[in-house]
Amino acid sequence: MWKDVECMSSPEQALQTQTEKNRKWEMPDTYVILFAVLLLASIATYLVPSGSFERETIDGVERVIPGTYSEVDGNPAGFMDIFLALQEGMVQSGGLIFLVLFAGGAFEVIERSGAVKGGIIRAVNKTRGKEFWLIAIVSTLFALGGAVGAVANSVIPFVAIGVMIARALKLDAIVAVSITFGATFAGFNVGFLNPYTVGIAQSIADIPLFSGMLLRIIAFVFIVGATILYTWRYTKKLLDDPSKSLVGILNDEEAEEDLKAPFTARHKWILLFVGAALLFFIFATIQFKWTINHMAAFFIIIGIVAGIIAGMNYNKVALTFLEGCQKLVYGALIIGVARAILIVMEDASILDTAVNALSVPLEGLTPVLSALGMFVANGILNFLVPSGSGQAMISMPILSPLADMVGITRQVAVQAYQFGDGFTNSIFPTSGPLMASLAVAGVPWIKWAKWMLPLLVVWAVLAVIMLTVGVLINWGPV
Template sequence: MNIPQNPSSKKDKKRALPDSYVILLAMLIVASITTWLIPAGSFERTTGDNVPMVVPDSYQSLHSNPTTLLDFFLSIQAGLIDSANIIFLVLIIGGAFAILDYTGAIQAGIMRLINKTRGKKYSLVVTVSVVFSIAGFIGALQTAVIAFIPIGIIIARAFKLDAIAGVAIIYLGAYAGYTIGGLDPITTGFGQEIAGLPVFSGLWFRFAVYLCVLAATVIYLCRYISKISKDQSQSILGKTPFPAEIENSSSIPNNFTKLHKIILAYFTLCMTGYVTGVFTLGWGLSEMGALFMVISLGTAAINRINPNQYVRLFIQGAQGMLYAALIVGLARAIVVVLEDAYVLDTIVNSIAVMLGPLPHVVAALGMYIFNLGFNLIISSASGQAAIVVPVMAPLADAIGLTRQVAVLAYNFGDGFTNIVTPTSGILMASIAIGGIPWIKWIKFVIPLLLIWMAIGAVALSIAVMINLGPF
């Protein structure tokens, strides 16, 4: 029997936004084509602290090495391999949170917090965002933010918001601090060390900028929450505020039992141990993955989950994260293509040549704009610092800017576009956990990005005018 198709369903299919995988695949095709158009070249590099850094004025042209059809498909596999630590972390987090979700401890704890604050959602949202921004400011939460996205989703469900709000509470909160990186050893510390500046110098200026960025973020987030609280149809996600797997997950309990308290205390103890390890032992993503295995096993033991049930829950949770995990590898493939073709150094050298003759403020803003764009390709802070800062620091000397200004331009450029760049495994995994298409996220976050960029431009101009120095 032929079933007639609904004309409106055809229109819906035509209007459907492209999946994030489709967008990244298109970007990978574009990146591959550019390797045939941009000349190959490379700086000489020296290895300091096991990080290869470019040698200024050492750029040399190389024989062209454009991406072939075989290279195109190999880059996807290479991207998955290069991103293995993030991919496995996402899968393990999915499994661990499935165990935690089964116990209902986090949900019950959040409901208890909501009841204690008497439903003051704005106070709770602001508090959570500020706490995460402080963690980002001191460099404790750049990659670890993925682990807390499920908690933001639970908060959003409790307040009947949407997945965008849930992700934003955590992700934008953390990156409002990370973008400035006042005490972040990987971004600011490494960049200043390369530039020959005292590590964490200019902290007073960075802190002032951080307060402006944080205030803008909190106001923006609260306005969106207010809008969808009054009218759910105003949600950017439309009629489906949460994906089906989240909507169908365990209900949020109201009873906060003694067992819940023990599980949350155990979870807090483990996360405190991780933060301590980050600062004292240099822990990273691999240690976080191991820690979440410990969290899942310990939680199962406390809640008396039998081994077979533990395996079923863990696998179900990991399966739910497969979309988020694999998208990280596809994002990395874009960088693999550009690196293998030796075009990134050509881009950096060309911009340095262009900025040389410009007036001070214009040159500083040019550095800033370049770093904003370059971060769309190289989202790794240390990777960007190793390529850009050794070139920009002596360039700043030559055109009469302080090296502090050059590092600020790198910081702001590296930080701000982290909330939109599709080559960031952290971003793509975070929004995928919430079931948010990249295009929908962009629609939500672009106005805030423009505000951040304006704050950065004003701050950088002031830094040039006051001749911001090392201290």
């Protein structure tokens, strides 16, 4: 009797045990990781010697003077200082936080109008029978979205559109992910007009907002071009021999119904307005020296005008804008938490000590190798902090003075951070958008990693070339 009961309950017990194990080994949330780093930084204030560099102001930018590090009196963090740093981090990062929130609100209005989906479907229908141009056009649209920060994490629902396209063409789900998520992050890798990454990093590095755009646009063309060619090479294999698919061909007779989204005159006007608005912003940052605060305010204007063109009433515009803000609260507040770590280190005067320690192994390296070291270090950091804005807040206050010391420009340091963050988002399983996109398309991570790895190597080679050129030409604000 007891034996029978035990046998009957054992599957339930096994399931419960497995669930407990899964919970035990669950990957910590980004906020948990950052709070743990904050605690470690607080403990470090008691163990790490306090020190400071002398600084000088050159062309309005405060720079570290190499070789001037000296120890100073410290100010270890108390228990309450940890939580005060969190509050102060939110306050000090207010401009950046609201930039992220307002950008999310504006892009939500644009997305909800149907203009983006309609434009993509129109591109699909215009390129029927010309699969290469279809891959190129759709990938370029998403890459531009990633480069200006319009898509990035919000690419997840668009992966479903990629699946529709792949079904219609009798391709597989890897192509669906590549032309949406993959293309988005190919553009995100450079982010020549991305407020969440390059914008924040340049603000911290104290260089003009969205400066150095020409070289970034050139890099964008090469990286996105390589992505399109790599995707097309795989696509052509599938068109010639469907058995070459890593995950199996999608085939659905009802796929044609999915490709009938309208693309109205309103949609065209919305996309034209948004494109013109972003071009004007580039002009304004150069001509009028607009800042992060101007950009945040400008996104409010973009959201309101796009809503009006879409025919939304005032309540619909306001609520849609706020829903977009709400979606990015998680990512926006990470900036404040990351800033709290630096506040603790700055108050205890151990941030310069960390910079000095990092500069020691780089002293014997050439400026080019130092830049590549920053690139690799940021790629590793992204495994723990898979947030572009959060990583910028942590790494740029260290990389900026470090760049001064090793003889490279801060513009190069910004791009080293951007490449390190952007590339690994496409393969690290700690990337939330990657795992969600793969789930939408039904692609196992192992299969995606196998497909993605060669392209990642190509990206890395292009990054090495760009960073080397940046160092050799002394890439500055222009």
